[in-house]
Amino acid sequence: MAILGPIIKAALNVHEYFTHVDNHVEAQEKVLQNLLDKAKDTAFGENYDFNSILASDEPAAMFADAVPYHDYNSMDEKWWQRIKKGEENVTWPGLPNYMARSSGTTGKKSKMIPVTDEMLDAIRAAGTRQVSSLTNFDLDAEVFEKEALALGSSTDLDEVDGFKVGEISGIAASNIPEFLESKYRPGSEISRIDDWDERVERIAQESGDWDIAMISGIPSWLEMxxxxxxxxxxxxxxHDVWPSLSVYTSGGVAFEPYRKSFEKLFSKPVQIVDTYLASEGFIACQQRQETDSMQLITDGGIYFEFVPFKPEYIEPDGSISQNAPALTMAxxxxxxxYVLIISTVSGAWRYLIGDTIAFTDVDHAEIKITGRTKFFLNVVGSQLSVLKMEKAVQELQEQFNTSIKEFTVYARQDDQGDFYHYWYLGTDTETSEEDLKEALDQSLQEANKNxxxxxxxxxxxxxxxxxDPDIFAAWNEHQKKKGGQVKMAKVLSDDKQEAWEEFVTNYKG
Structure with missing residues (x-):
């Protein structure tokens, strides 16, 4: 009989009640006020006169007028490089202890993004919010006294120029409060293993001793x-190993393409809960059972702005035109x-995170990730977003009763000068490529007028x-990206296409 479970669930329910945000507009106004006040005496704050913005009757509008949009390159070149050289009080008070390494799915080299103690506090608070919101779901009380397994990046952080460097999931896991360590798996020893295959092998060896009720991680790597x-x-x-398993916290990519293959691994119902943790911060998490949308964390360490996702506002490199309008939560x-723009307690200011989102419920501040600014096929006006691609692939799965967990696509001219979209579908289906092509093309035409x-x-x-569905993981390993937060690029950049085609030709499985 579960004794601690009901007590823990009741405590989490109280936490959920007192931390629930009713007015997201007011919450965001307070966050902006706090950010400006904390950073007003930094080099960045002085450069853009945060004191005048704070004194304004309309600080949000003045902030948008005064501070330009930044992508990683502009933020790093003008400001963060100074931090990396040891200069204090550049974009946030003091000097951060951590740098988040984010190779992402685009770019030729890893990004190094400052992570402050205030950001780690915000991530912890958002994580607690997520766990407490599980009381809104139909889960047995005993689930809350079982163990949780997080398959993130290694917590064995590198030391680079005085900073501790790793992926954000590894940084966050290395800062888990002591009182949670007894319930956290795979535990500090295994989590420090840098080699992904070795870490997974150790997890398999130890798994029989664990009573796991909750798991989290990017679907492709967690499935493996x-x-x-x-x-x-x-x-x-x-469930023959972990009979208590009841919750899977997904994130990083859309879960739907993986649903069928995951269901084959389960013999009991598992509640899927979506999250949105980026290298720049904990953005959103699902907080209600009646929707699979995620609620923005509007009272944490991030101020959000939203640029309408229109071709005229997007530069060829995926950045934002400086004349693009930005909207507030109101x-x-x-x-x-919308293109998501964030300002954070780690000293990112009007920063293009690279994702596009759409609100499914404005009052609840609930969103869906719809794609990436760089993963947007607009060759000859097709204006094809990742969300439209994923929905088309989902329709293929349903139409042909098959599984297509991964895909990648790009646009290019053939030898005759004609433009085509080249799709690579990770599937074992016997359906012909011709039938898949015709169904895919028809679905996209019905879903997107452009x-x-x-x-x-x-x-x-x-x-x-x-x-072969496994080719995408093999490609990432070939690109020296494996495990953790690594995701397959849904749209391949021009410089990767030839290498990808050669890899596909030579792939032996």
Whole structure:
């Protein structure tokens, strides 16, 4: 009989009640006020006269007028390089102890993003908010006294120029409060293992001694880990190893393409809860069972602005035009794609995180990630977002009763000068590439009027290649990106296309 579970659940329910945000507009106004006040005496704050913004009757509007948009390159070149050389009080008071390494899915080299103690506090608070919100879901009380496994990056952080450097999940895990360590798996020893395969092997070896009720991680890598655990024990369901497993906290990529393959691993219902943790901070998490949308963390260490996602505001490199308008929480509308802009307690200011979102419920500040500014196929006016791509792939799965967990796509001219979208679908289906092509093309035309118009003009069509689903993980490993927060690029950049085609040709499985 569970004794601690009901007590823990009741305590979390109280926490949820007292930390719940009713007015997200007011919460964001307070966050902006706090950010400006804390940073007014930094080099950045003095340069953009934060004191005058604070004295203004409309600080949000004056802030937007005074401070330009930044992407990583402009923020790093003008400001963060000074921090990396040891200068204090540049974009945030003091000097951060950590740098988050983010290779992401674009860019040729890793980004190094400052992580302050205030940001770690904000991430911890958001994580506690997420756990306490699980009381809103239909879960047995005993779940709350079991163990949780997080498959993130290594907590064995590098020392670089006086900073501790690692991926944000590893940095956050290395700062888990002591009172939670007894419930956290795989534990500090295994979490410090840098080699992903070795870490997963150790997890499989130790898994029989754990009573896991909650798991978290990026779907592609977590699925591989679960299969490794099942193979180690010679079972057909992960519930044969962890019968208490009831919650999977997903994140990093859309879960839906993985649903069918995950359901094959489960023999009991598992509640899927979505989260949005980026190298720049904990952005949002699902907090209600009646929706699969995520609620922005509007009272934490991040101030949000929203630029309408229109081609005229997007530069060729995926950055934002400086004349693009930015909206506040009070101005956004439902079902409109926005480029997400953030200012944070780590000293990122009007920073283009690279993601596009749409509000599903403005009053609840609930969103869906709709894509990336760089993962946006606008060749010959097709204006195809990642969300539209993922929905089309989901329709393929349903139409042909198959699984397509990963895909990548790019646009290019053939030898005759005609434009095509080249799709690579990770699937074991026996459905022909021709049938997949026709269904995919039809789905995209029905879902996107701009794509339909482009198909009558310069965009000649779609070409589909079926590939082994494991090739995407192999490609990432080939690119020296494996495990942790690594994600496959949904749209391949020009400089990667030839290498990808060669890799596909030579791939042996």
């Amino acid at each position: 880990m679960l299969k490794k655990v099942m193979d180690h024990h010679g079972v057909d369901s992960i 101005q956004v509308e439902k079902d409109v794609d 794509y339909k118009v482009a198909r009558t003009k310069a965009l000649k069509g779609v070409k589909v290649t079926k590939v």
